[in-house]
Amino acid sequence: MDIEISGLTLKYDDFVAVDDISLDVPDGESLVLLGESGCGKTSTMRCIAGLETPYDGHLRIGDDVVFDSVGRKNVAPNRRNVGMVFQSYAIWPDRSVRANVAFGLKAKKASKEQVQSKADQALDMIGLKHLADRGASALSGGQMQRVALARSIAMEPAVLLLDEPLSNLDAQLRVRLRNELRRIQREAGLTSVYVTHDQSEAMALADKIAIMKRGTIVQLGTPQEIYDEPATSYIARFLGMGNVLEISRGTEGTLGLGGVPVTAGTAPTSWENGRALCIRPEQVRLAAPSQAHSSQGAVLTGEVTVSIFQGSDISYEVDCGGLTIQAVVKRAPYGGESVEASVGDKVDVVLSAEEAITVPMDEESK
Numbered sequence: 001m002d003i004e005i006s007g008l009t010l011k012y013d014d015f016v017a018v019d020d021i022s023l024d025v026p027d028g029e030s031l032v033l034l035g036e037s038g039c040g041k042t043s044t045m046r047c048i049a050g051l052e053t054p055y056d057g058h059l060r061i062g063d064d065v066v067f068d069s070v071g072r073k074n075v076a077p078n079r080r081n082v083g084m085v086f087q088s089y090a091i092w093p094d095r096s097v098r099a100n101v102a103f104g105l106k107a108k109k110a111s112k113e114q115v116q117s118k119a120d121q122a123l124d125m126i127g128l129k130h131l132a133d134r135g136a137s138a139l140s141g142g143q144m145q146r147v148a149l150a151r152s153i154a155m156e157p158a159v160l161l162l163d164e165p166l167s168n169l170d171a172q173l174r175v176r177l178r179n180e181l182r183r184i185q186r187e188a189g190l191t192s193v194y195v196t197h198d199q200s201e202a203m204a205l206a207d208k209i210a211i212m213k214r215g216t217i218v219q220l221g222t223p224q225e226i227y228d229e230p231a232t233s234y235i236a237r238f239l240g241m242g243n244v245l246e247i248s249r250g251t252e253g254t255l256g257l258g259g260v261p262v263t264a265g266t267a268p269t270s271w272e273n274g275r276a277l278c279i280r281p282e283q284v285r286l287a288a289p290s291q292a293h294s295s296q297g298a299v300l301t302g303e304v305t306v307s308i309f310q311g312s313d314i315s316y317e318v319d320c321g322g323l324t325i326q327a328v329v330k331r332a333p334y335g336g337e338s339v340e341a342s343v344g345d346k347v348d349v350v351l352s353a354e355e356a357i358t359v360p361m362d363e364e365s366k
Protein backbone atom coordinates (compact mmCIF):
# COMPACT_ATOMS: atom_id res chain seq x y z
CA MET A 1 0.00 0.00 0.00
CA ASP A 2 1.15 3.52 -0.60
CA ILE A 3 2.13 6.03 2.07
CA GLU A 4 1.36 9.71 2.01
CA ILE A 5 3.13 12.03 4.41
CA SER A 6 2.33 15.69 4.38
CA GLY A 7 3.44 18.58 6.55
CA LEU A 8 4.87 16.20 9.14
CA THR A 9 6.46 17.98 12.09
CA LEU A 10 7.72 16.38 15.28
CA LYS A 11 8.99 18.24 18.29
CA TYR A 12 10.79 16.99 21.38
CA ASP A 13 9.86 19.81 23.75
CA ASP A 14 11.01 22.89 21.80
CA PHE A 15 13.42 21.01 19.55
CA VAL A 16 12.09 20.42 16.03
CA ALA A 17 13.38 16.98 15.00
CA VAL A 18 11.18 16.64 11.89
CA ASP A 19 10.42 19.89 10.14
CA ASP A 20 7.43 19.99 7.81
CA ILE A 21 8.20 16.92 5.73
CA SER A 22 6.05 15.84 2.78
CA LEU A 23 6.68 12.57 0.96
CA ASP A 24 4.82 9.95 -1.02
CA VAL A 25 5.87 6.32 -1.22
CA PRO A 26 4.01 4.54 -4.04
CA ASP A 27 2.72 1.02 -3.48
CA GLY A 28 5.49 -1.59 -3.69
CA GLU A 29 8.33 0.94 -3.64
CA SER A 30 11.26 1.25 -1.31
CA LEU A 31 12.06 4.67 0.11
CA VAL A 32 15.37 5.14 1.90
CA LEU A 33 15.86 7.96 4.39
CA LEU A 34 19.55 8.83 4.25
CA GLY A 35 21.43 11.42 6.26
CA GLU A 36 23.94 12.22 8.95
CA SER A 37 23.43 11.14 12.51
CA GLY A 38 20.76 13.24 14.20
CA CYS A 39 19.11 14.54 11.01
CA GLY A 40 15.71 13.08 11.94
CA LYS A 41 15.53 9.78 10.04
CA THR A 42 14.49 7.59 12.96
CA SER A 43 12.10 10.23 14.24
CA THR A 44 10.34 10.32 10.85
CA MET A 45 10.13 6.54 10.86
CA ARG A 46 8.77 6.47 14.40
CA CYS A 47 6.03 8.89 13.37
CA ILE A 48 4.96 6.54 10.56
CA ALA A 49 4.96 3.63 13.00
CA GLY A 50 2.90 5.60 15.52
CA LEU A 51 5.64 5.46 18.16
CA GLU A 52 5.83 9.26 18.31
CA THR A 53 2.97 11.74 18.20
CA PRO A 54 3.72 14.43 15.63
CA TYR A 55 3.16 18.08 16.44
CA ASP A 56 1.56 18.63 13.06
CA GLY A 57 0.78 16.90 9.78
CA HIS A 58 -1.11 14.17 8.02
CA LEU A 59 -0.16 10.51 7.50
CA ARG A 60 -2.00 8.02 5.35
CA ILE A 61 -1.20 4.34 4.81
CA GLY A 62 -3.26 2.86 1.96
CA ASP A 63 -6.85 3.91 2.59
CA ASP A 64 -6.31 4.61 6.27
CA VAL A 65 -5.52 8.01 7.66
CA VAL A 66 -3.37 7.04 10.63
CA PHE A 67 -2.53 10.53 11.85
CA ASP A 68 -4.12 13.87 11.23
CA SER A 69 -3.41 16.86 13.42
CA VAL A 70 -6.45 18.80 12.23
CA GLY A 71 -8.90 15.91 12.53
CA ARG A 72 -7.20 14.87 15.78
CA LYS A 73 -6.72 11.36 14.53
CA ASN A 74 -3.91 9.19 15.89
CA VAL A 75 -4.17 5.46 15.24
CA ALA A 76 -2.31 3.23 17.75
CA PRO A 77 0.87 1.52 16.46
CA ASN A 78 -0.60 -1.99 16.64
CA ARG A 79 -3.52 -0.89 14.46
CA ARG A 80 -1.42 0.62 11.67
CA ASN A 81 -0.55 -2.61 9.89
CA VAL A 82 3.15 -1.82 9.78
CA GLY A 83 5.99 -4.29 10.30
CA MET A 84 9.18 -3.09 11.93
CA VAL A 85 12.73 -4.38 11.87
CA PHE A 86 15.32 -2.65 14.00
CA GLN A 87 19.03 -2.79 14.64
CA SER A 88 18.56 -5.06 17.64
CA TYR A 89 17.06 -8.33 16.53
CA ALA A 90 14.51 -8.71 19.34
CA ILE A 91 14.63 -12.48 19.06
CA TRP A 92 13.62 -14.81 21.89
CA PRO A 93 16.66 -17.03 22.30
CA ASP A 94 14.85 -19.82 24.14
CA ARG A 95 12.30 -20.37 21.39
CA SER A 96 12.71 -22.09 18.05
CA VAL A 97 13.19 -20.14 14.84
CA ARG A 98 9.67 -21.07 13.73
CA ALA A 99 8.16 -20.02 17.07
CA ASN A 100 9.90 -16.65 16.78
CA VAL A 101 8.48 -16.10 13.32
CA ALA A 102 5.04 -17.34 14.30
CA PHE A 103 4.77 -15.18 17.41
CA GLY A 104 2.96 -12.23 15.84
CA LEU A 105 0.71 -14.50 13.81
CA LYS A 106 -0.47 -16.29 16.94
CA ALA A 107 -1.24 -12.96 18.54
CA LYS A 108 -3.42 -12.24 15.51
CA LYS A 109 -5.41 -15.38 16.37
CA ALA A 110 -4.82 -17.12 13.06
CA SER A 111 -5.57 -20.87 12.89
CA LYS A 112 -2.74 -23.29 13.77
CA GLU A 113 -2.40 -24.37 10.12
CA GLN A 114 -2.32 -20.77 8.91
CA VAL A 115 0.31 -19.84 11.47
CA GLN A 116 2.47 -22.78 10.44
CA SER A 117 2.15 -22.22 6.72
CA LYS A 118 2.71 -18.45 6.86
CA ALA A 119 5.71 -18.84 9.15
CA ASP A 120 7.22 -21.48 6.86
CA GLN A 121 6.52 -19.37 3.79
CA ALA A 122 8.33 -16.40 5.33
CA LEU A 123 11.24 -18.61 6.40
CA ASP A 124 11.44 -20.02 2.91
CA MET A 125 11.57 -16.53 1.46
CA ILE A 126 14.53 -15.53 3.59
CA GLY A 127 16.27 -18.87 3.08
CA LEU A 128 16.04 -20.23 6.64
CA LYS A 129 13.38 -22.91 6.33
CA HIS A 130 15.94 -25.61 7.01
CA LEU A 131 16.60 -24.06 10.42
CA ALA A 132 12.94 -23.75 11.45
CA ASP A 133 13.26 -26.15 14.39
CA ARG A 134 16.58 -24.87 15.67
CA GLY A 135 16.73 -22.86 18.89
CA ALA A 136 17.13 -19.19 18.07
CA SER A 137 20.11 -18.84 20.41
CA ALA A 138 22.09 -21.08 18.07
CA LEU A 139 21.93 -18.58 15.21
CA SER A 140 24.51 -16.13 13.93
CA GLY A 141 23.78 -12.40 13.98
CA GLY A 142 22.90 -12.41 10.31
CA GLN A 143 20.54 -15.34 10.76
CA MET A 144 18.87 -13.64 13.73
CA GLN A 145 18.27 -10.55 11.66
CA ARG A 146 16.74 -12.71 8.95
CA VAL A 147 14.43 -14.27 11.52
CA ALA A 148 13.39 -10.78 12.63
CA LEU A 149 12.70 -9.95 9.01
CA ALA A 150 10.74 -13.16 8.47
CA ARG A 151 8.64 -12.38 11.53
CA SER A 152 7.68 -9.02 10.04
CA ILE A 153 7.06 -10.38 6.55
CA ALA A 154 4.88 -13.23 7.87
CA MET A 155 2.44 -10.65 9.22
CA GLU A 156 1.94 -9.38 5.66
CA PRO A 157 2.15 -5.76 6.74
CA ALA A 158 0.95 -2.97 4.47
CA VAL A 159 4.28 -1.29 5.05
CA LEU A 160 7.65 -2.51 6.28
CA LEU A 161 9.77 -0.08 8.30
CA LEU A 162 13.46 -0.90 8.69
CA ASP A 163 15.76 1.14 10.92
CA GLU A 164 19.44 0.38 10.27
CA PRO A 165 18.69 -3.37 10.40
CA LEU A 166 22.13 -4.36 9.12
CA SER A 167 24.35 -2.16 11.23
CA ASN A 168 25.31 -4.87 13.73
CA LEU A 169 26.59 -7.19 11.02
CA ASP A 170 30.05 -7.46 9.56
CA ALA A 171 30.79 -5.79 6.23
CA GLN A 172 30.50 -8.87 4.02
CA LEU A 173 27.28 -10.05 5.57
CA ARG A 174 25.83 -6.55 5.33
CA VAL A 175 26.29 -6.58 1.58
CA ARG A 176 24.85 -10.07 1.19
CA LEU A 177 21.84 -9.40 3.34
CA ARG A 178 21.10 -6.04 1.81
CA ASN A 179 21.01 -7.60 -1.66
CA GLU A 180 18.68 -10.25 -0.32
CA LEU A 181 16.52 -7.67 1.35
CA ARG A 182 16.15 -5.86 -1.95
CA ARG A 183 15.18 -9.10 -3.68
CA ILE A 184 12.56 -9.92 -1.05
CA GLN A 185 11.18 -6.38 -1.06
CA ARG A 186 10.79 -6.52 -4.84
CA GLU A 187 9.45 -10.07 -5.01
CA ALA A 188 6.88 -9.49 -2.30
CA GLY A 189 6.04 -6.02 -3.65
CA LEU A 190 6.54 -4.60 -0.16
CA THR A 191 6.18 -0.89 0.38
CA SER A 192 9.09 -0.07 2.64
CA VAL A 193 10.82 2.78 4.38
CA TYR A 194 14.44 2.11 5.27
CA VAL A 195 16.65 4.26 7.48
CA THR A 196 20.41 4.33 7.05
CA HIS A 197 23.40 6.64 7.10
CA ASP A 198 25.31 4.36 4.71
CA GLN A 199 25.08 5.62 1.17
CA SER A 200 25.99 2.38 -0.57
CA GLU A 201 23.24 0.62 1.37
CA ALA A 202 20.86 3.38 0.36
CA MET A 203 21.83 3.10 -3.31
CA ALA A 204 21.35 -0.67 -3.29
CA LEU A 205 18.00 -0.68 -1.56
CA ALA A 206 16.12 2.33 -2.80
CA ASP A 207 13.69 3.12 -5.54
CA LYS A 208 13.89 6.65 -4.14
CA ILE A 209 16.29 8.18 -1.67
CA ALA A 210 15.32 11.12 0.54
CA ILE A 211 18.38 12.90 1.87
CA MET A 212 17.66 14.53 5.20
CA LYS A 213 19.38 17.37 6.97
CA ARG A 214 18.22 19.00 10.20
CA GLY A 215 14.75 17.54 10.05
CA THR A 216 14.08 18.44 6.42
CA ILE A 217 14.41 16.68 3.09
CA VAL A 218 17.08 18.37 1.03
CA GLN A 219 16.92 16.08 -1.98
CA LEU A 220 14.58 13.37 -3.21
CA GLY A 221 15.42 11.26 -6.22
CA THR A 222 16.34 7.88 -7.63
CA PRO A 223 19.75 6.53 -6.57
CA GLN A 224 21.09 7.43 -9.99
CA GLU A 225 19.79 11.00 -9.85
CA ILE A 226 21.23 11.51 -6.40
CA TYR A 227 24.59 10.01 -7.35
CA ASP A 228 24.94 11.84 -10.65
CA GLU A 229 23.36 15.13 -9.68
CA PRO A 230 23.63 15.99 -6.01
CA ALA A 231 21.60 19.15 -5.44
CA THR A 232 24.11 21.11 -3.34
CA SER A 233 27.72 21.09 -2.18
CA TYR A 234 26.63 19.72 1.21
CA ILE A 235 24.96 16.72 -0.43
CA ALA A 236 27.90 16.20 -2.79
CA ARG A 237 30.26 16.08 0.20
CA PHE A 238 27.94 13.84 2.20
CA LEU A 239 27.81 11.42 -0.73
CA GLY A 240 31.58 11.25 -0.82
CA MET A 241 32.05 13.14 -4.06
CA GLY A 242 35.71 13.54 -3.07
CA ASN A 243 36.43 16.87 -4.73
CA VAL A 244 33.97 19.66 -4.03
CA LEU A 245 35.70 22.93 -4.86
CA GLU A 246 34.33 26.42 -4.47
CA ILE A 247 34.53 28.32 -7.73
CA SER A 248 35.78 31.90 -7.81
CA ARG A 249 35.73 33.68 -11.11
CA GLY A 250 37.41 37.04 -11.49
CA THR A 251 36.24 39.80 -13.80
CA GLU A 252 39.38 39.37 -15.87
CA GLY A 253 38.41 35.81 -16.66
CA THR A 254 40.66 34.36 -13.97
CA LEU A 255 39.49 31.18 -12.30
CA GLY A 256 40.07 29.81 -8.84
CA LEU A 257 39.05 26.44 -7.41
CA GLY A 258 39.02 25.94 -3.67
CA GLY A 259 40.94 29.20 -3.30
CA VAL A 260 43.74 28.23 -5.72
CA PRO A 261 44.20 29.92 -9.12
CA VAL A 262 43.94 27.48 -12.02
CA THR A 263 44.39 27.53 -15.77
CA ALA A 264 41.27 26.62 -17.63
CA GLY A 265 41.11 27.14 -21.35
CA THR A 266 37.55 26.03 -21.70
CA ALA A 267 35.89 26.75 -18.38
CA PRO A 268 32.17 26.57 -19.10
CA THR A 269 29.96 29.48 -18.11
CA SER A 270 28.37 27.33 -15.42
CA TRP A 271 31.66 27.51 -13.53
CA GLU A 272 30.61 30.67 -11.76
CA ASN A 273 30.73 32.31 -8.38
CA GLY A 274 28.36 30.84 -5.83
CA ARG A 275 28.76 27.35 -7.23
CA ALA A 276 31.06 24.45 -6.45
CA LEU A 277 32.77 22.21 -8.93
CA CYS A 278 32.33 18.54 -8.11
CA ILE A 279 34.35 15.75 -9.58
CA ARG A 280 34.78 12.20 -8.34
CA PRO A 281 38.30 10.92 -7.70
CA GLU A 282 37.76 8.30 -10.43
CA GLN A 283 37.16 11.11 -12.93
CA VAL A 284 40.33 13.03 -12.12
CA ARG A 285 43.21 12.40 -14.50
CA LEU A 286 46.87 12.71 -13.71
CA ALA A 287 49.50 13.54 -16.29
CA ALA A 288 53.24 14.02 -16.26
CA PRO A 289 54.23 17.66 -15.55
CA SER A 290 53.42 20.03 -18.42
CA GLN A 291 51.77 17.23 -20.36
CA ALA A 292 48.18 18.24 -19.65
CA HIS A 293 46.46 20.84 -21.77
CA SER A 294 43.88 23.23 -20.42
CA SER A 295 41.60 22.60 -23.38
CA GLN A 296 40.58 19.48 -21.44
CA GLY A 297 39.22 21.52 -18.54
CA ALA A 298 41.01 22.89 -15.50
CA VAL A 299 44.62 21.98 -14.99
CA LEU A 300 46.41 22.22 -11.68
CA THR A 301 49.99 21.41 -10.92
CA GLY A 302 50.79 19.54 -7.78
CA GLU A 303 52.81 17.02 -5.85
CA VAL A 304 51.68 13.57 -4.83
CA THR A 305 51.45 13.37 -1.03
CA VAL A 306 49.62 10.07 -0.61
CA SER A 307 49.61 6.99 -2.81
CA ILE A 308 47.62 3.96 -1.67
CA PHE A 309 47.60 0.69 -3.54
CA GLN A 310 44.08 -0.71 -3.83
CA GLY A 311 44.47 -3.65 -6.19
CA SER A 312 43.20 -2.57 -9.58
CA ASP A 313 43.31 1.11 -8.55
CA ILE A 314 45.71 3.48 -6.90
CA SER A 315 44.29 6.18 -4.70
CA TYR A 316 46.19 9.47 -4.62
CA GLU A 317 46.15 12.74 -2.80
CA VAL A 318 47.78 15.54 -4.67
CA ASP A 319 48.69 18.83 -3.03
CA CYS A 320 48.04 21.63 -5.50
CA GLY A 321 49.28 24.78 -3.79
CA GLY A 322 47.44 24.04 -0.55
CA LEU A 323 44.42 22.45 -2.21
CA THR A 324 44.19 18.67 -1.85
CA ILE A 325 42.77 16.84 -4.85
CA GLN A 326 41.70 13.21 -4.53
CA ALA A 327 42.33 10.98 -7.51
CA VAL A 328 41.75 7.29 -8.08
CA VAL A 329 43.60 5.94 -11.07
CA LYS A 330 43.06 2.57 -12.70
CA ARG A 331 46.28 0.64 -13.10
CA ALA A 332 47.35 -0.25 -16.63
CA PRO A 333 46.61 -4.03 -16.45
CA TYR A 334 43.03 -3.16 -15.49
CA GLY A 335 42.19 -0.84 -18.34
CA GLY A 336 43.89 2.29 -17.01
CA GLU A 337 46.07 4.53 -19.08
CA SER A 338 47.06 7.30 -16.68
CA VAL A 339 50.49 7.66 -15.20
CA GLU A 340 51.34 5.82 -12.01
CA ALA A 341 53.09 8.19 -9.63
CA SER A 342 54.91 7.94 -6.32
CA VAL A 343 54.83 10.19 -3.28
CA GLY A 344 56.90 13.30 -4.01
CA ASP A 345 56.36 13.17 -7.79
CA LYS A 346 55.24 16.32 -9.53
CA VAL A 347 52.10 15.82 -11.62
CA ASP A 348 49.51 17.72 -13.57
CA VAL A 349 45.95 17.24 -12.42
CA VAL A 350 43.18 17.50 -14.99
CA LEU A 351 39.61 18.22 -13.99
CA SER A 352 37.67 17.55 -17.15
CA ALA A 353 35.04 20.15 -18.00
CA GLU A 354 32.97 17.41 -19.57
CA GLU A 355 32.89 15.19 -16.49
CA ALA A 356 32.79 17.73 -13.68
CA ILE A 357 29.43 19.05 -12.54
CA THR A 358 28.66 22.24 -10.69
CA VAL A 359 26.18 22.67 -7.86
CA PRO A 360 25.08 25.58 -5.68
CA MET A 361 27.54 26.12 -2.84
CA ASP A 362 26.00 25.78 0.62
CA GLU A 363 27.11 28.59 2.89
CA GLU A 364 28.02 26.21 5.68
CA SER A 365 30.11 23.84 3.58
CA LYS A 366 32.52 26.55 2.45
Ligand SMILES: Nc1ncnc2c1ncn2[C@@H]1O[C@H](COP(=O)(O)OP(=O)(O)OP(=O)(O)O)[C@@H](O)[C@H]1O
Residues within 6 Å of the ligand: 012, 015, 017, 035, 036, 037, 038, 039, 040, 041, 042, 043, 044, 197
Ligand atom coordinates in the same frame (compact mmCIF):
# COMPACT_ATOMS: atom_id res chain seq x y z
N1 LIG B 1 13.34 11.30 22.77
C1 LIG B 1 14.02 12.38 22.37
N2 LIG B 1 14.04 13.51 23.11
C2 LIG B 1 14.72 14.60 22.70
N3 LIG B 1 15.42 14.67 21.55
C3 LIG B 1 15.45 13.58 20.78
C4 LIG B 1 14.74 12.37 21.13
N4 LIG B 1 14.94 11.46 20.15
C5 LIG B 1 15.73 12.06 19.23
N5 LIG B 1 16.03 13.33 19.60
C6 LIG B 1 16.85 14.30 18.84
O1 LIG B 1 16.20 14.53 17.60
C7 LIG B 1 17.15 14.60 16.54
C8 LIG B 1 16.82 13.58 15.48
O2 LIG B 1 17.04 12.28 16.03
P1 LIG B 1 16.87 10.96 15.17
O3 LIG B 1 17.09 9.78 16.06
O4 LIG B 1 15.61 11.03 14.42
O5 LIG B 1 18.09 11.11 14.16
P2 LIG B 1 18.68 10.07 13.13
O6 LIG B 1 18.85 10.81 11.86
O7 LIG B 1 17.86 8.84 13.09
O8 LIG B 1 20.10 9.79 13.78
P3 LIG B 1 20.95 8.42 13.90
O9 LIG B 1 21.44 8.12 12.52
O10 LIG B 1 22.06 8.83 14.82
O11 LIG B 1 20.05 7.39 14.47
C9 LIG B 1 18.51 14.42 17.18
O12 LIG B 1 19.09 15.70 17.37
C10 LIG B 1 18.21 13.75 18.49
O13 LIG B 1 19.16 14.11 19.47
